[in-house]
Amino acid sequence: MSLFAAVRGGVHAPHRKNTAECESVIMPPPAKVILSMSQHIGPPCKPTVAVGDAVCVGQIVGDSDQLFSAPIHASVSGTVSAITEITMPNGSKAQAVVIDSDGAMTPYPVEPPVVENHAQFLAAVRASGLVGLGGAGFPTHVKLNPKNLTAIDTLIINAAECEPYITADYRECVENSWDVLSGVQTIMEFLDTTRVIIAIESNKPEAIRILSEIAKTVDTAERQVIVKSLPARYPQGAEKVLIAQTTGRQVPPGKLPADVGCVVMNVTSIAMLSRFLKTGMPLITKRLTIDGSAIANPQNVIVPLGTPICDVIEFTGGLKAPVKKLLMGGPMMGTALADMSLPVLKQNNAILAFAEEDAVLPEASPCIRCGKCVSACPMKLTPPTLAIAVQLEDVDALQKRDVMTCMECGCCAFSCPAKRPLVQILRQGKDLVRAASKKS
Amino acid sequence: MEDNRFLVSSSPHLREDTSTRMIMLDVIIALIPALVASIWLFGWQAVAVIVVCVGSCVASEYLSRLILKRPQTVGDLSCIVTGLLLAFNLPASIPLWEAALGGVVAIVVAKQMFGGIGHNFVNPALIGRIVLLMSFPGDMNTWLNPVGRGLDAISSATPLAVQSVAESPYDLGTLFFGAHAGSLGETCAGALIIGGIYLVIRRVIKPTIPLVYIGTVFVLTWLITGQVYDATYHILAGGLMLGAIFMATDYTTSPITPWGKVIYALGCGLLTVLIRQWGSLPEGVSFAIVIMNILTPLIERVTHSRPFGQKRRERHA
Structure with missing residues (x-):
């Protein structure tokens, strides 16, 4: 970490960006897609189609009248064959619309939205079905409508991609750099921000070069567009860390980026939004990095949303070793899946399949209080103290020691020599606090 | 695909290549310069004390875990570190059964009775040394003169036992290289500093x-005595x-x-100087x-x- 880094902590996670040079391959429509009604933070959508309905690509199949939601669109054309319940990666249940593909990919008659003011802009963003594609799944139209709109002066484009293996955002920067730029300009206009910072880790020089070059063409004194190279140190892409590294501002616990005048958007989200504004075709595909020691041909694939993971892996050339661990997302924060039948979600950016030897669970031993987790925590928490409070179910101590500030980045457990499952323990602590606040 | 149930575990799914054992091994490596110095200075008696202390600590750890029916922890090497540190805190002439007893006290009483590694609230090796100091003050204060290579167990004054620094028979170079009376591993300041630099580099x-x-x-001794020489003498002498x-x-x-470390070290320094200057014991590092x-x-x-991001302690004051 550089001496002047705005954020203490973090870890040197291995990069393993094996697929950085793999140009994205477009996957043909699978036999069926399973569209979960819960692909965002907030209440799930309700299916707007019935079994037997014929649907086209881009047609709405699920929507909700709640603020914190985004519509779900058909990613293939065909017939709705079932409305069923699936188990999501986090173990919760969600409704899902299953569409049997007719292979024709007949598009729904979409038109570019008319966008002349902020309200129309927000309506268009909502209609695009866009959510935070970096992983959180925060509905974009909510993010772009902060309460203190006039106080927002900086838009930060997150292209840090600090998770090992994943190169999907990097490919977006390289392959669709002009989409990124036009998305940036649109948002700048409607949010009336004076500064845009595109943040990329220094281990992606090609992306930095390309984006710097095109940023130069629109960078003016009144509306700055800057590409900022960040140290390649995990977790640069974590929202609060990113804001501190690019602007020096610190988001207090329990607050949002908007509270310090920033809006942070994932780079793929920006590019997708600009394509939607041009064509009117909503979010129906996603680029995924397929990698891991069990994958025969690691690569980047653009897949229709809702494609079962097993079909995606098969398309890339299948497995070269039996899978022991399957991850949705990166190895630091991704979720381990129990099987391959789960469908691709909007917020997915990688599927990693690991063979037996890379899936060994280390045996935990007692904490020796070496303090490596304390040094590694970007949120300046003290995991060992919190772990004891979790053991004692001491909700008071957990709150006092700010367990809710934990963003589960995994730096503590990564660096622990005693191999303690610290993230799991802290998650338990957060659940204890949530349960207690619900009771009172 | 094949029977598709996979291993489900909490993130992160990557771990750094480190372990308690690797850390303890690094500490042992860092102690090697002082180990070599102690054998060079005090000869076969040093070897005997080190072997007995390490052996006693390892045996105590093994038997404690066995009797308590807890998972075996000898493999984490922490008991070897304790054994080495205990030996380094003893005079070369100590009867070997006393050294062995020190190891038992360190591991059984100070460490295992409180739950083993990570659970002791005081440094086990120091408790071993303090118990021996209280129980066998004579043996614990008989210092071999390293120059004689331990052939004659004559009692020789340690650098801190002298009335004042001005009357000391030792100069700073002697203190740095360790050719003076003292505990096994404490005399050669140079070897200890090399070990310390290794530990810092290895993080x-x-x-x-x-x-x-x-x-x-250094600063407190300087303020009290008004002499930079005395202050330098004090940081090189004894077990500091x-x-x-x-x-x-x-x-x-x-x-x-981070700030706790600073306060803790300030306290250690203050107490050491207080004991050295005005206490009844010549040396105060252990206490x-x-x-x-x-x-x-x-x-x-x-x-x-x-x-991160919280300005003042307003919420929980």
């Missing part, structure tokens, strides 16, 4: 505690280097908070560290870091 310890501890002793680099930095018994060990939980409580 096993942060330099905070040793620097603040030694710095405090060994204590500040290897004992006060013990993970389990020192604070994990200073043990007292600060006991205060560690309290220090941690008052030095808790504010979380």
